[in-house]
Amino acid sequence: MPEPKEIFVRVDRCMGCHSCELACAVEHSSSRSLYGAISETPRPKNRVYVEFVPPSNPIPLLCRHCEDAPCMHACIAGAIVRTEEGVVITRSDKCIGCWTCVMVCPYGVIGRHLEQHKAYRCDRCPDRSLPACVDACPTKALVYLTAGDFSKGVRLTASAGMLTGQGG
Amino acid sequence: MSGGTNRYVIVGAGAAGMAAAEAVRSLDKRGSVTVFSDEPDPPYFRPLIPFLISGKKRAVDMAMSGQGPYSGEGMDLKLNARIRAIDCQARAVCMEDGEKIAYDRLLIATGSRSRIPGEIEGTSIEGVFAPRTLASARAIAARVENGRHAVMLGGGLLNLKVAFALLECGLKVTLVVKSPQVLSQLMEPEDTFLIRDALNRAGLQIITGAGARRILSGSKGVSGILLEDGREISCELVCIGKGVEPNVGFDHESIQVDGGVVADNFTRCNVSDVYAAGDVAVTFDPITGGRIVTGLWTSAVEMGRCAGLNMAGRPTEYGGALGILNATQVADVAFVSMGMVHTKGRDFETHVCGSAGAYRKLVFSPDGTKLVGVLLVGDISRAGLYRSVIRERMEVSGIKSHIINHTLHYGHFIG
Ligand SMILES: Cc1cc2nc3c(=O)[nH]c(=O)nc-3n(C[C@H](O)[C@H](O)[C@H](O)COP(=O)(O)OP(=O)(O)OC[C@H]3O[C@@H](n4cnc5c(N)ncnc54)[C@H](O)[C@@H]3O)c2cc1C
Numbered sequence: 001m002p003e004p005k006e007i008f009v010r011v012d013r014c015m016g017c018h019s020c021e022l023a024c025a026v027e028h029s030s031s032r033s034l035y036g037a038i039s040e041t042p043r044p045k046n047r048v049y050v051e052f053v054p055p056s057n058p059i060p061l062l063c064r065h066c067e068d069a070p071c072m073h074a075c076i077a078g079a080i081v082r083t084e085e086g087v088v089i090t091r092s093d094k095c096i097g098c099w100t101c102v103m104v105c106p107y108g109v110i111g112r113h114l115e116q117h118k119a120y121r122c123d124r125c126p127d128r129s130l131p132a133c134v135d136a137c138p139t140k141a142l143v144y145l146t147a148g149d150f151s152k153g154v155r156l157t158a159s160a161g162m163l164t165g166q167g168g
Numbered sequence: 169m170s171g172g173t174n175r176y177v178i179v180g181a182g183a184a185g186m187a188a189a190e191a192v193r194s195l196d197k198r199g200s201v202t203v204f205s206d207e208p209d210p211p212y213f214r215p216l217i218p219f220l221i222s223g224k225k226r227a228v229d230m231a232m233s234g235q236g237p238y239s240g241e242g243m244d245l246k247l248n249a250r251i252r253a254i255d256c257q258a259r260a261v262c263m264e265d266g267e268k269i270a271y272d273r274l275l276i277a278t279g280s281r282s283r284i285p286g287e288i289e290g291t292s293i294e295g296v297f298a299p300r301t302l303a304s305a306r307a308i309a310a311r312v313e314n315g316r317h318a319v320m321l322g323g324g325l326l327n328l329k330v331a332f333a334l335l336e337c338g339l340k341v342t343l344v345v346k347s348p349q350v351l352s353q354l355m356e357p358e359d360t361f362l363i364r365d366a367l368n369r370a371g372l373q374i375i376t377g378a379g380a381r382r383i384l385s386g387s388k389g390v391s392g393i394l395l396e397d398g399r400e401i402s403c404e405l406v407c408i409g410k411g412v413e414p415n416v417g418f419d420h421e422s423i424q425v426d427g428g429v430v431a432d433n434f435t436r437c438n439v440s441d442v443y444a445a446g447d448v449a450v451t452f453d454p455i456t457g458g459r460i461v462t463g464l465w466t467s468a469v470e471m472g473r474c475a476g477l478n479m480a481g482r483p484t485e486y487g488g489a490l491g492i493l494n495a496t497q498v499a500d501v502a503f504v505s506m507g508m509v510h511t512k513g514r515d516f517e518t519h520v521c522g523s524a525g526a527y528r529k530l531v532f533s534p535d536g537t538k539l540v541g542v543l544l545v546g547d548i549s550r551a552g553l554y555r556s557v558i559r560e561r562m563e564v565s566g567i568k569s570h571i572i573n574h575t576l577h578y579g580h581f582i583g
Contacts, residue, residue: 011582051577059579070552073187073473074466076215078235094235096216099548100466103495103504107578108550112502 003146004086007124007131009060013141014050016058021046023136027125042115047122048133048142049109060142062133063088063109063122071101071110079119087124095119174199176479177261177269179251179418180277181205182214183465184446184472186232186240188275191476193242199480201243202269204261206250209302211240215465217305218333221312227302251278253419256439262419273441273479276429277472280412280447280463288321289382291408294389298408299330308407311389312337315404319343319393321380323350327409328498331372334405342373342401344393349376353411354494354505355529355543356512362527362545366499412463414448426450428461433485435475443479445471454488454559455507455540462489487559492541495548504551507531507558508541516540519572530572532564539564539571550577 022034029037029044037044048062065088072080072088079094080101090101090110097117102110110121125131134144143150176192178185181203189201205211212230219225233240253262254276260268282298284291295315297308308330312318318334320327323345331341343350349357350364367374378399383406384392392402414428422439424430429437429444431451437444444450446468453460462468467489477484495504508531511518517532526546533540538561542554553576557564570576 049577051579053579053582057579059582061578072237073469075236076213076465078213078232078238080236082237096219097497098215099495099497099502099504099551102548103493103506103551104466104555105550105552106556108553108576109578110552112549117497 003148005144005146006065006086006150007062007122007134008143008145008150009062010141010143011057011059013139014058014060015139015141016050016052016056017138018050019136019138020048020060020133020142021050023132024048024122027128027132028120042113045111045113045120047109047111047120060133061107061109064107065122065124066106070104070106074100074104076100085124087126088121089123090119090121092116092118172198174272174480175270176201176273176275177271178203178275178277179254179261180275180279180415180446180448181207181211181245181247182277182279182446183468184279184449184475185275185277186211186238187469187472188277188443188445188476188479189243190238191473192480193239195477195480195482197242199272202246203243204246204249204251204263206248207301207303208248210245210247211238212302214300215329217299217302218329220302220305221299221309221330222333222336223309224336227306230302251418254423254442256420256422256442259441271441274443275472275475275479276423276437276442276444276448277446277468277475278415278418278448279468280414280461282408283411283413284408285410288380288408290385291383293383293385295404296383296390296406296408299326300412308334308405311405312339314388315339317342317401317403318405318407319380319401319403320407320409321393322409322411323347323374323376324353324409324411325351325494325496327407328367329496330407330409332370332498334407335371339405340373341371342375342403343367344378344380344395344401345374345376346379347376350374354492355503355509359509359527359529359543359545361522362501362525363498363503366501370499412447414461416448426459430459431471431475431486433488434478434483435471435486436478443475445475451486452488453491454561455490460489460491462491462493464489464493466493490555490558493555495551501546502548503543503545504548505543506541506551506555507539509543511541521572521574528574532568536568537563537565544574547574553578553581 025044025046134142211232216230232238317340382394424438428450431444431449474486515534519530529543531541
């Protein structure tokens with residue numbers, strides 16, 4: 001199998017515009033349009049989060065689909081699996097909303113869908129060739145590449161390198 | 169070794185045993201992996217058994233094989249197969265019928281069982297249960313058909329989960345709790361108000377500060393319960409949730425057992441090529457350094473994976489287990505409790521913040537430099553960050569206000 005692509009973050013390029021959050025929420029809405037998404041209840045949930053590090057440096061955070069995914073091993077219901085493409089997903093039908101994954105995720109990027117009582121996170125947009133957040137990013141702070149291409153092609157900043165590291 | 173291939177034997181097919189089997193397989197494709205279980209059911213997600221009682225899931229929906237990280241492949245699974253003895257000298261395990269199975273590496277992953285308090289009379293009456301296995305859940309489900317009122321002895325998480333399943337079946341459910349408040353292992357009484365509210369709203373009856381003296385029986389099994397204070401409650405079903413104790417009932421000579429099978433930082437026992445993981449193992453707490461037995465799925469999996477890697481020849485150190493590491497939702501209130509959360513009369517630096525819908529308690533070391541415990545009720549978002557901070561024994565000065573205000577995010581670790 002060819003090396004799968006991943007979403008990488010080039011923190012130095014992020015301007016904190018939140019376009020990724022919006023695109024993500026729209027992609028995960030039923031209508032998949034901005035107009036439709038705004039009026040949906042429950043409100044469509046974004047799975048990428050732009051946070052700010054003092055003094056005011058924006059940083060997009062999202063599921064790293066960790067190699068040794070702590071959430072997958074901790075899940076008491078067997079609801080979290082890794083797909084052949086290397087994407088760690090929560091199967092809604094199996095999720096019992098116990099939030100054990102939220103308790104162990106070292107990145108703090110697993111959300112709780114309160115209305116559905118299910119956990120959710122980045123699914124790398126299975127229906128798209130380019131994930132919505134990457135597509136929407138005006139500064140290319142988010143890129144979709146294989147790990148090899150990413151480390152080859154970009155000036156790897158220390159912080160971006162850390163972001164792709166595993167934790168547990 | 170037999171002809172250059174290792175024979176791995178695992179006793180117990182729970183979280184620890186199955187995680188270990190998968191880990192062994194990930195490194196060693198040639199050796200034989202034999203897993204013994206004294207249960208009739210193929211390995212399953214034990215925490216899901218309340219869903220069998222409520223009817224929300226069938227047993228097949230709870231099977232581990234093929235779900236989550238468990239392939240269930242490449243191992244020889246023996247069900248209904250209790251190991252009676254471990255003979256470390258002969259390097260073999262012995263089944264009930266006397267058959268011996270040789271091992272090159274052995275994992276003890278026999279888990280734990282419900283503790284039945286000796287001081288309560290009548291615990292063997294029909295209709296008294298200690299939910300732990302699928303078999304016990306089936307028995308409860310059968311009893312529910314003719315029951316109206318269930319009394320739960322013990323106010324821990326297990327009993328609460330089972331209590332909700334019984335409520336969903338339409339039973340009246342009363343929780344009898346000896347402690348001043350529910351969930352006393354996971355929080356202090358004043359931490360529980362949001363949860364108590366939620367339990368009350370859900371229709372659970374709760375009697376605190378009361379213990380059971382005797383379970384009463386009639387012609388159809390359980391007919392009621394007599395409390396220590398003389399009160400009598402009629403019921404058709406009793407569930408005991410008074411904690412667990414490690415399954416160390418197998419015969420052995422040289423394995424060190426001290427409240428469980430003692431394991432070192434590499435999950436090894438005192439006897440060579442014998443390992444222990446999961447509820448049965450005595451491991452250590454990274455905060456206190458003290459020896460503990462954990463009754464946790466998450467720890468059982470971590471320890472089991474670690475043991476599996478060690479058994480297959482990759483030295484892997486275990487990072488230790490927090491005595492408390494629980495997340496759940498009771499009624500409509502979520503909570504996470506981890507590390508050191510019982511602070512009364514102790515010298516910790518504690519920050520508490522409560523509102524109508526959320527409550528949190530952040531516990532730091534007495535000198536305020538390390539986070540040692542976290543309780544989040546209602547808003548549990550990004551709880552995993554705190555687990556890392558506690559576990560890595562991080563120096564918190566730069567992020568302390570974010571921890572106290574629950575505004576911590578991953579960016580703070582790299583910014
Ligand atoms: C209703 C319920 C809810 C729970 N919820 C949570 C939760 O939310 N979070 C959490 O972390 N934990 C939870 N737990 C606890 C969790 O299930 C246990 O910590 C976990 O199952 C321990 O795994 P283990 O492999 O060490 O042991 P076990 O799961 O106990 O498995 C050990 C197996 O070995 C078998 N065995 C014992 N002796 C022998 C022998 N001599 N020969 C052969 N086989 C033997 C046992 O019968 C058993 O099948 C819950 C438990 C229950 C019952």
